[in-house]
Amino acid sequence: MAKKAKIERRAKLAESLQIEEADIQVIRDTRSAWLRILDHITEKGIYAIILFVPLAFLPDTHWLFDLTRAGILRMLTLLVLAAYLCRLAIAREWRIVLPPRLVLWPILAYVAIYAISTIFSISPNLSLYSGEGRNFGLISLVNMIILYFLVINVMTDRKRLMRCLTLFVASASAIVLLGFYQFYGHLDPEGLGLGIKESHLKIVLGMAVCVAIAFFYLAVFHTRAGAEKRVWCAVVFAVALAIVFSLAFDLSKDTNAFKPSDDQSILYAQTYKDGEPTGVYTNYDFVWEKCDPDDPKSGDVARLDGIHQMAPMMAHRTSSTFGNPDFLIPFLLLIIPIAYAFVLRRLWGYAVPLLLFGLCLCMSLPYQEFGEYWVLFLVGAGILLIPIVAMFIRIVHKYAPHYFLLIVFIAAVCILSFNMFDVRDKSVDFAENHIGLGEDDDRTYLRGIAGRTLDSPQNWIIGSGPNTFRDTFTQHVTLEYSQEKPDRREDKVHNSFVESFATTGILGIGTYAVMLVSLAIYFALWLLRNRGKRRFIYVGMILAAVLLYILQSLSIFHTVVPYTFFWIVAAIGVGLTVVDNPPARTIDLNISKVFSYCLVGVFLAVSVYGGYLAARPVIADHYYQEGLRAGNCGDIASEVKWYKKAHEWNGYELHYNLDYAYALLKQAVSGSVSGDDDVVEQNCAEVLDVMTDAVNNEPDSAMVYFNRAQMMNGCGYDRGTVLQDVLTTIELYPNGYLGYWFAAELFTEAGDLGNAVLFDEAAFEIVPKYLGGKMQTSVSNYTEALVRFGRNQMALGLQYEADGDFDGAQEQFENAVSSLEQVIGMDPNDPGARFFLGRAYEESGELEEAHSEYKEAIAILKEIAEARPDDDAVHYYLGAAYEGLGELDKAEEEYKTALGINPEFQEAKNGLERVQEKRAEVDGL
Structure with missing residues (x-):
């Protein structure tokens, strides 16, 4: 009995060991399966990054610097990293x-x-x-x-x-x-090298001709070449021949297949004045379609037909993919x-993409880098010769590639040494x-x-x-x-x-x-x-x-x-x-199985959260684009809604903050017009919060303070608070003209003419004259500031005169004349400049010049009054100009017209009283 029991115990032990071994094997198989799955994820994830990240884009991607691709890259990297770490935890070895x-x-x-x-x-x-x-x-x-x-x-x-x-x-x-x-x-309307043009066509033609000649020789005469080589030679030869014939036909018809008709050139929008082209082009990053309420894509960025939302060129920085x-x-x-x-x-199939890469690189570089057009032909031919020469290198000789690279190096040194094709000068x-x-x-x-x-x-x-x-x-x-x-x-x-x-x-x-x-x-x-x-x-x-x-x-x-x-x-x-x-x-x-699976859970949770963070900027950009569309259609409520979401998803992006605050400000202005004070108060409080967040994110950014000052000024905040931000802007950007202009405007409104002139002087030292395309601000903005400068100089001169400082007054009058004459030189039809120049001449004692400017101002203002008969300011300035000429009847008539349009127009009331007093004096004589 004892022996039998012992045998039974041994049998049970063996059975339990067998079961345990089977369980262990199942665990091992399960773990091996998970390890294989995770190995596939890490490997295929890296392949996906290489293959898909460069091509990842959203139709409405706005940012110029790979926003969508960067988001996809981060998410895929997190996926690969999470799979790699989970594998370490499950395998329990690294x-x-x-x-x-x-x-x-x-x-x-x-x-x-x-x-x-x-x-x-x-x-x-x-x-x-x-x-x-x-x-x-x-x-x-x-x-x-x-x-x-x-x-x-x-x-x-x-x-x-x-x-x-x-x-x-x-x-x-x-x-x-x-x-x-x-x-x-x-x-390429401005000849800036921004589009396919004659120089680029010569590159194409040069490469195509070389392709045709070289591959025709290889396909026809190099009979001992392998079948694969002959096939690829024939294919490339056919493609090259098609390119040559298409370009030849294109050039023979004096057309350019690479250029559309004018109505397709949406990247540049010609502007007109009085029916004549001005030669000024709108910002090509934001050329919008006409808003159509029935079109769900209404307000979207204008694009050419073809792949959805893709158009701008490679050779210039735009919002394209x-x-x-x-x-x-x-x-x-x-x-x-x-x-x-x-x-x-000797993998000849790669010769085709290599040629495409070389051609694309040539087209992406400004043609000025290469000098004359005929040199571009040689550039294209030289790029093409790289794979062709490689076909004749016997790879069996291990030093053959070295010799070829050495020849290329020696040729480059010779070209630079003897300055062939002006390469040395171009390098400098x-x-x-x-x-x-x-x-x-x-x-x-x-x-x-x-x-x-x-x-x-x-x-x-x-x-x-x-x-x-x-x-x-x-x-x-x-x-x-x-x-x-x-x-x-x-x-x-x-x-x-x-x-x-x-x-x-x-x-x-x-x-x-x-x-x-x-x-x-x-x-x-x-x-x-x-x-x-x-x-x-x-x-x-x-x-x-x-x-x-x-x-x-x-x-x-x-x-x-x-x-x-x-x-x-x-x-x-x-x-x-x-x-x-x-x-x-x-x-x-040395970790337990339980702890290893806990680590897997932690890695997965962290990767999911990281993916969420990586996706936030991409989602925010989508909302931002929706806000742009809504703003283009004039839907301020939707614009605010979308910009708010963009701000919530990516509050660190300055542009989102600025556009959201500006949309809130527009809505506040609209509420002010309609009498909705609650909207004004609520929006202006939100504007301040948004811009304060922007300041906190970049406390050393001058332009953030400047933009907050603009927003607060638009909301009607205390002038002293606004001025404090403007002065901070100047402190952080001492050589920037915008802060000085804004400060001068605020001091003008406060009646502090001395500081207004002082800050304008600082601004016009930075921009001593209008610099055309070097300034983003328009001519009208510049002349408006210059008119204010001249007007304040004249008013300051009157203050000096009242204080008995006649020399200082005369200096200010002369400065005002100089400033306003500069405006006239830029815009002869500026009525404000004409009028105030007349006043400045009058105060300087040059009455003949003053009367001449008053007459010019009257002629311009009359045309404006015919187009805008209900503009009280136009009639006011007409009255003031007539008053300067001494034509009191006409001055009184214009002042009364201005008051009829706007009975609360205080300056017009003062002008009318002044004219009536002068008339009384004349009648008394």
Whole structure:
């Protein structure tokens, strides 16, 4: 019995062990299934980023700097990161692949300095999120570096890495094709190099002819070529032949297939005056369709027919999906060497996208960079020869690519040395105009201003904070620069290295430069040690892409998507260098199963919340666009509703705050007209709250204070409170004319003529004369301020005269004459300027000139009175002009007409009393 019981116990134990083993196996299988799923998510997520992020856009995307793409990028990166972390938690071990130290520690050092600079920034929110849709703040930088490490850790074999490069070529090809679509159909009325024109057609023609000749030779005479090569040669030859014939037909008919008829050119809207074109074009970022209440898309941005909401060109910064060269050009500089690497590996299918990339790059660059048109033909031919020459390189000889690159280098040196095609001169011009190495160029001034912002030990060490140059710029801009570019208020230096120096200090620029240089050195060292490996060409071309991007960023700031792909390409290159022997380290996570699943829940929750935060700016932009449409249709209530939502979803964006506050102000004005005091009080209180939030977000921004002052003045707040904000604006922007103008206007309303003249003098020192296209303000705004200046000078002269200071009075009268004569020189038909100039002459004792100006004013005012017979101000000034001429009967008649229109018109009452007194004096004589 005992033995039998023992056998039974053993059987039960074995059975329980078997069951437990089966349970463990089920758990293992389940865990393995989850691990496989998470591996697929991380891998396919990276593929999705490479393939879809450059193409991600919403139809109503407004921002110029990749707002939608940045939002999609962040959400996909969070998805990949969450899947990667969940896999670590479930596997309970971490197999980490660290990049070599040469490309690890400089990156971590730069991110650390960037983070410290953000923490101590003068506008932390601006440094964290960035502004104006640029979206390159600390969050974006961390996103890029996380993606860099994810690519290295997930794509651990050559097949995956090469698939990443292939998908990059595919997404870039789609971008280029859509870019050609957008480039198609735009006029260039000002000859600014903004659209396809004769120079670009010569590039197309040059490349097409070379394609036809080269591939015709290969297809017909190179009979020993493989079938695949002959097929691709035939296809490209057919395409090239079609291009040549279409262009030849186009040019022979003296037309341009790349240009539409005038009625299609919606990017520019010609304005007219008296039936004649003025040559002035409206702001092409906001050209609106006619509002149609029955059309749900009414009020939308005007677009050409074709892909929904896509039209503006590549060669100018507009609100298009691919219209920003800051996105397109660096993107192409990254992909061209990669496509060339495939061609060097005899993958001839990649010759087609390579040619498209080269053509698109040529069309995206201003033609002035290349000089004469015939040189453009050679440029196109030279780009085309890259894949053609590659076909004749025998790849079996491991040094053949080196020889070809050496020949290219020697040719470039010769061209620069002998200045063939004016390349050396063009290079000097490029350095002066784009990098800021000249003496009088815009970027030279900006470079100097950026250096002036380092005005404290903290700023020298860590800067004022990323993206804050638009605030420190106004505080340090020179008078010389303001006189040249008076409306350049909040700008970037357009140079990644200089801006990094200004905003992140000496530590920021130092770690930034070391990071980039160390990356290039690492690739170069690997190439020297691995010349015979199959991956040599790909790593070499990735190094070329890295160098091209670094050189290009000398003259332009970073935008999110190109800079992200720079790090993706760098990560692929690093992955290719370590794929044979990855420097992996496995770390056992000694955590329980329960805790691991708790971690999974935490990772998922954090990623969902992060995705929500990443989506907020995109959703806010959608609401903002709805507000623009509503405002275009005159629906103020809907405009306020949509702008409020945009503000709630992204309260850090300055434009949302300004437009929401302005819409509230318009609604308040409408309520004031209708007598709805509750709306006025409620809206004005909300206006103040919104603008105060904007001030708190950017406490060092001069223009935020200026805009709050404007809004408060529109709501009728106390003049002293408004003036306080205006004076803060001047303190933060001492060489900006707008603050001085506003202060002069407020002092004029308060009757403080001395301060009014003083602030106007400061403003007109910054803008001594109207600068045409250099000023955003219109001629009428400028002349209005100048008329006020002259009027105040004359009134101040009368005060001096009353106080017995006759010399001071005469000086002010002469100054008034000078100011008002300047207005007449700009606008001879300005009746106010004519009238007050007459008064100034009269006070100066030049009665003949005074009478002449009064007569000119009367002639202009009569025409206006015929068009606007119910305008009381026109009749008042007519009466005053007649009074100046001594024609008291006509003066009395006009004053009475003005009072008949507006019985409360005090100035007209005073004028009538004055005329009647003069008449009584005459009658008494």
